[in-house]
Amino acid sequence: MHFTSEQRLDDGVLEREFTLGEIPGTLWTPSSGSTPAPLILLGPPPLGLRKAYPRLLARARHAVAEGYAAAAIELPGSGERPRSAATDQARADLHRALQAGEPVTDDIVDRLILPLVDQAVPEWQATLDALLALPEIGGPVGYSGGVISIGTRLAVVEPRIAAAVLFAGSFVPRTIIEEARQVTIPLHVLLQWDDEGHHRQMSLDLFDAFGSKEKTLHANMGGHLGVPQHAGEAGSRFFARHLK
């Protein structure tokens, strides 16, 4: 992990960009602070760290104000990272099906999501290795948002993640719904009831499948970007119960 820039923001947040191999990322920590902070991994949306920066920064500022460190890495195929022709094809097939009002087939969902999960999850694990080696970062670790299939696989394979706030904002392969039965950590799942993606039933099936004894679904009105402020605050309280 190499830090490539460092900036002190005006509200006591230290923002550092880094690279881990070929993967760019950003780390936010308190400018001053002596004890190692618990960590929240901020799952980015697929539109890339740069375009998502304002929303990621708002989430990071909130996390740091609550006493956490926060970090995000670029997803495979997003931002400046090399694109995959197969994923681009799957995304084009998805948009064509949605625009034609046709059902989104399992095949399209699998081709769109599974390669992303297979590549992103080990990258998050390598990032976690590097972040937890920093003296200013301790544990426990929470995962928040991003592509819900990535968060689900991470919750299965990565024992250092103690709790997760998941955003049910994308299509979910059936194999991921099966994997979800192995998840046991506390989960807080956000669902936008009228999300333009029309994946509500998949999201409810996924929520039902999670093996966790403690899981909460918060569904709110509005589209993909319309998560109300009180829903974000409920996620913060969930982390406060499980990471502190």
Added chain:
Amino acid sequence: MHFTSEQRLDDGVLEREFTLGEIPGTLWTPSSGSTPAPLILLGPPPLGLRKAYPRLLARARHAVAEGYAAAAIELPGSGERPRSAATDQARADLHRALQAGEPVTDDIVDRLILPLVDQAVPEWQATLDALLALPEIGGPVGYSGGVISIGTRLAVVEPRIAAAVLFAGSFVPRTIIEEARQVTIPLHVLLQWDDEGHHRQMSLDLFDAFGSKEKTLHANMGGHLGVPQHAGEAGSRFFARHLK
């Protein structure tokens, strides 16, 4: 409205039992306080005010501590109120179907719930007339819990109710799901995902039908009585946003 008893509880709560015609009820207000308080109507469970007293008192204490008055009335057919042979028959049919693992028919649900709604809703409205005439009670008014079909009808027909926390803990007639499209007030709906009543899909259909622009579904693990503490606190925050 006639007050029949008055008791000062040790935490600054004044508890008064009353009758409104033949209907018994309880009112909880701050022991001291000069300005009229907003009011939360506590929908009781069908097991009767006396059996439900410990849980109702806990909800009332919480409401008064937050600055509200709170009141509950006995449901038709509950407690000492005269039972209905038709409702008893419907309840017996329901239990028989559940024990036999048979589907609960629309006919059973209609016979069990619709007469209760038809009778209880005007009773709540008369109670509201009487409560709002008291100098210590102002507005706005929230409705919380109880049988969700009663709360739904009340939200349609009673314009003095400004916001509602509804508990999706019972079967819902299809006609009530249709009425729900006329509801426009902010709603906060609690659902126990593994409720022994097995009415999850009806509850999701009802939530989907509500016409309110602001509606939130909070689903948690556990059975009918297993609502976690953080879910109750979320309901309090919802009322604080809409009744203060």
